[in-house]
Amino acid sequence: MNKTMLIEILLDPTSSEADKDDAAIELGNHFDDEETIDTLIKVSNSRDIDEMISASCGESLGQIWLRKAKVDYEKLACLNGVALTEALSLIKQQRPDWYEKYIKQTSGKK
Numbered sequence: 001m002n003k004t005m006l007i008e009i010l011l012d013p014t015s016s017e018a019d020k021d022d023a024a025i026e027l028g029n030h031f032d033d034e035e036t037i038d039t040l041i042k043v044s045n046s047r048d049i050d051e052m053i054s055a056s057c058g059e060s061l062g063q064i065w066l067r068k069a070k071v072d073y074e075k076l077a078c079l080n081g082v083a084l085t086e087a088l089s090l091i092k093q094q095r096p097d098w099y100e101k102y103i104k105q106t107s108g109k110k
Helices: 003-011 017-030 034-044 051-068 081-094 096-106
Strands: none
Touching (some): 003 017, 003 034, 034 051, 051 081
């Protein structure tokens, strides 16, 4: 499936939760451009989204940043709840230096 179709599924309020979850995972596995990252952040922070989908968005974002070998700390800081937990879990496991930097950057902001 192409990126445009996956994003459409993820943003379509009539798509099933299973289809949205699959789309989030596929985006994370195959695409790493800014449109994909921004879409995953937007969906993960949506109040109308199931927690499972939000978690998959966060995990996909973590995978993208790890694959690119570059994390966007500003975008990482935009994540909330389970999406943030999932992204940080991957980052902490594979790039503890990134995790420590994120913690230092955010420790005085909350």
